[in-house]
Amino acid sequence: MSQHSGIDIMPHPVVELPVSVPDTIVVEAPSMLPDAAVAELPNLSPFSGVATLMMLSALLAVAVVVFYRFPLIDRTVAAWFFVENQCGPGKPARSVCGDFPLRHSPPFMALRQFLQYLPITLAAALAAASITRLRMGRLLGARRSVQAAAVFWTYVVSVGLLVNGVFKEFWGRPRPVQTDLFGGDFPFVPAGEISNYCARNCSFISGEAAAAAWLVCLVALLPRQYASLKPAAYGIAVALALGTSLLRMSFGAHYLSDVVIAGVVTMLTFSILATAAAWLHPQKRELPQTAAIC
DSSP states (O other): OEEETTEEEOOOOOOOOOOOOOSOEEEEOOOSSOHHHHHHSOOOTTTSSHHHHHHHHHHHHHHHHHHHHOTHHHHHHHHHTOEEEOOOTTOOTTOOEEEOGGGGOHHHHHHHHHHHHHHHHHHHHHHHHHHHHHHHTOHHHHHHHHHHHHHHHHIIIIIIIIIIIIIHHHSOOOOGGGBGGGTOSBOOOOTTOOOSSOOSSOSSSOHHHHHHHHHHHHHTTSOGGGGGGHHHHHHHHHHHHHHHHHHHHHTTSOOHHHHHHHHHHHHHHHHHHHHHHHHHSOSOOOOOSEEEEO
């Protein structure tokens, strides 16, 4: 006992308890996104890859060279839709007279209007949905919006800027219906060759075919839980793109090269932006579920 201010203080006995320290401590590290949420994210593959990008670049180069070197391809395919008629008086000798009759058909004209406005309507809807998702401020919404932005800006860059803003305005290729091969006044100009016969909104390359090809890019945004629907969706998108291209050729508005190159330009643009989106914002960036500290 010890004394302090007249008070006796009894010391407390010290009891030692055995402590077992494990060799390894396991710490749970939360992931950035739940597994279910990550599984819902769309997968832009195979468009978001360097291999696809290089393949589409090579395909574009090959298409331009082939159509330029073999212009008979364009002439032959355009002739399938042309109906030649006897020229009236006053026409020079050896003139070609006729028309592309489907361009005057009301059902085909209505179908063309529908296919023309379908992609731009869906692009506007995609932009509105992406802005709404970003305003919600959710991480999952932001990740989806990065991929949606790649699809939306594909439309803006390929259809709006490259096709309608550059190629159609500066290449000067007359449309089939404008050439002397099919009753027009201008000579035939091979694909890729720059001329001054057409002042604006010319044949090379097709804006509507480029926009229709964009529908294939839109299908890539389907979430992963709907992966079983993608083959059918891709089939519908390809059918719409082919239908649009055939319609433009049947109207005498474009050659085969115009629609083929336009489609490849759209897909190449999408591959570039999808690859950039995958690099800037990978699909999975969550931390490991468990971490061992030794």
